[in-house]
Amino acid sequence: MTLRALHDAARKTLDPVHYDYVAGGADEERVLSANESAFDRYLLLPRILCGSETRDTTVRLPGARRAAPVFVAPTAFHRLMHPDGERATARAAAAEGAVLVTGTAATTAVDAVVAAAREAAPDPAVWFQLYLHPRREVTEALVRRAEQAGCTALVVTVDSAVFGRHTRDLRNGFTDLPPGHAAENMRDLPGAPPGTLTDIPMSAAPTWRDFAELARMTALPVLVKGILHPADARLALGHGASGVIVSNHGGRQCDAVPAALDCLPAVVDAVAGRTPVLMDGGVRRGSDIAVALALGATAVGVGRPVMWGLAAEGEAGVRAVLATLRDEYDHTLALCGGRRNADLTKDMVVRRGETR
Numbered sequence: 001m002t003l004r005a006l007h008d009a010a011r012k013t014l015d016p017v018h019y020d021y022v023a024g025g026a027d028e029e030r031v032l033s034a035n036e037s038a039f040d041r042y043l044l045l046p047r048i049l050c051g052s053e054t055r056d057t058t059v060r061l062p063g064a065r066r067a068a069p070v071f072v073a074p075t076a077f078h079r080l081m082h083p084d085g086e087r088a089t090a091r092a093a094a095a096e097g098a099v100l101v102t103g104t105a106a107t108t109a110v111d112a113v114v115a116a117a118r119e120a121a122p123d124p125a126v127w128f129q130l131y132l133h134p135r136r137e138v139t140e141a142l143v144r145r146a147e148q149a150g151c152t153a154l155v156v157t158v159d160s161a162v163f164g165r166h167t168r169d170l171r172n173g174f175t176d177l178p179p180g181h182a183a184e185n186m187r188d189l190p191g192a193p194p195g196t197l198t199d200i201p202m203s204a205a206p207t208w209r210d211f212a213e214l215a216r217m218t219a220l221p222v223l224v225k226g227i228l229h230p231a232d233a234r235l236a237l238g239h240g241a242s243g244v245i246v247s248n249h250g251g252r253q254c255d256a257v258p259a260a261l262d263c264l265p266a267v268v269d270a271v272a273g274r275t276p277v278l279m280d281g282g283v284r285r286g287s288d289i290a291v292a293l294a295l296g297a298t299a300v301g302v303g304r305p306v307m308w309g310l311a312a313e314g315e316a317g318v319r320a321v322l323a324t325l326r327d328e329y330d331h332t333l334a335l336c337g338g339r340r341n342a343d344l345t346k347d348m349v350v351r352r353g354e355t356r
C-alpha cells in the first residue's frame with residue numbers, strides 16, 4: 001500500500017471529526033500546506049559511479065543505537081485511530097527499527113507503550129515527549145514516569161505556549177476525547193486527587209531556566225522540539241539539550257511561520273555539528289528524506305502518515321508506512337550514488353529551476 005492509499009483508507013474508516021483533528025492545521029492552514037510544498041522546491045543533483053550494491057541507512061541518535069533515519073513524531077490520541085492505539089504504533093516502530101516518540105497526550109500510559117515495543121524488538125528506542133509544566137513537581141513526575149518505563153530520551157515541546165487554533169476542530173466542536181479515552185500519562189500527578197487527570201500544560205510561563213532544570217533532573221538525553229530560529233538552537237545547546245528538532249508542529253500552532261524544511265539549513269549552521277538536528281513536517285516520500293538529510297538533518301519525523309497507517313490497518317499499517325519510506329529512501333540514495341546517509345551533501349540539493 002502506498003502512503004496515499006493508506007491515507008484514503010483511513011479517511012474512509014475514521015469518524016470525519018477525528019479525521020479532521022489529525023488532518024487539520026491552525027487558522028488558515030497556510031503552514032500545513034507549506035510544509036509539504038517546500039519539498040517540491042528542492043531537487044536532488046545525483047553523483048554517479050560512486051555507489052554500492054548495499055547501503056547503510058542507519059543513524060546514531062541520542063538514546064537509540066542504530067535507528068532508521070525516520071522516526072515517529074509524537075502525535076496525540078492513537079486510540080482514536082485504532083483500538084490497539086499506541087501499542088500497535090510501538091510494536092510497528094520497534095519492528096522497523098524506528099524511534100517512537102510517545103508523549104503526554106498518548107491514550108496509553110508510557111509503561112504499556114514501552115512494554116509493547118519490547119514485544120517486537122529486544123532493544124527498542126521509545127522517547128517521551130512532554131511540555132514544561134509551570135509546576136516543577138508535575139514535570140518531574142512525568143520525567144520519572146518516562147525513566148521508569150524505560151524511555152531512552154526525552155523530548156520537550158516548546159512551540160505551544162498556547163494551544164493552536166485548530167479551525168476544523170472549532171468548526172466540528174471537537175474539544176474533548178470521547179468517553180473511555182484519556183491522556184493516561186496525566187493521571188495521578190502531584191497536586192491532583194488520586195485517579196484524576198491533570199490538564200496537558202500549554203503555558204507561556206516556562207523559560208530556558210526551566211528547561212535547563214529539567215535537563216539536570218535526568219540522566220536521559222533531552223531534545224528540544226519546535227525550534228525554528230537558529231538563535232534558539234544555540235540557546236538549546238547552551239542549556240543542556242542533546243539534540244534539536246526543527247518543527248512547526250505540523251502547521252498546528254503559529255500559522256505564519258516558514259515551512260519546517262526552510263528553517264532547517266540555518267539551524268544546521270547554528271548547531272555546527274555539535275548535536276543532531278532532526279526535523280519534521282511534510283515528509284511524505286523517500287526523496288523528501290534524502291533532501292532533508294542532504295540539507296543537514298540527521299533524521300526526519302513523520303506525524304500524520306503514521307496516523308493514517310494506524311487507522312487503516314493498525315500495526316501492519318504503521319509498519320507499511322515506515323517500511324515504504326525507508327525503502328523509497330534507500331532507492332533514492334542508490335540513485336544519488338550514495339552508500340550511506342552522509343554521502344548526501346548540501347551541494348546535491350538545488351532549487352527548482354536552478355542548477356549548479
Ligand SMILES: Cc1cc2nc3c(=O)[nH]c(=O)nc-3n(C[C@H](O)[C@H](O)[C@H](O)COP(=O)(O)O)c2cc1C
Nearest residue numbers: 022073074075076105157249250281282302303304
Ligand atoms: C494529530 C496530531 C497530534 C499531535 N500531537 C502532538 C503532541 O502531542 N505533541 C507534540 O509535540 N507534537 C504533536 N504533534 C506534532 C507532530 O509531532 C509533528 O510535529 C507533526 O505532525 C509533523 O508534521 P507531519 O504531520 O506533516 O508529518 C501532533 C500532530 C498531529 C497531526
Ligand SMILES: CC(C)CC(=O)C(=O)O
Nearest residue numbers: 075076105160200249252
Ligand atoms: C492534545 C495536544 C497536546 C495535541 C497536540 O499537540 C496537537 O493536537 O497538535
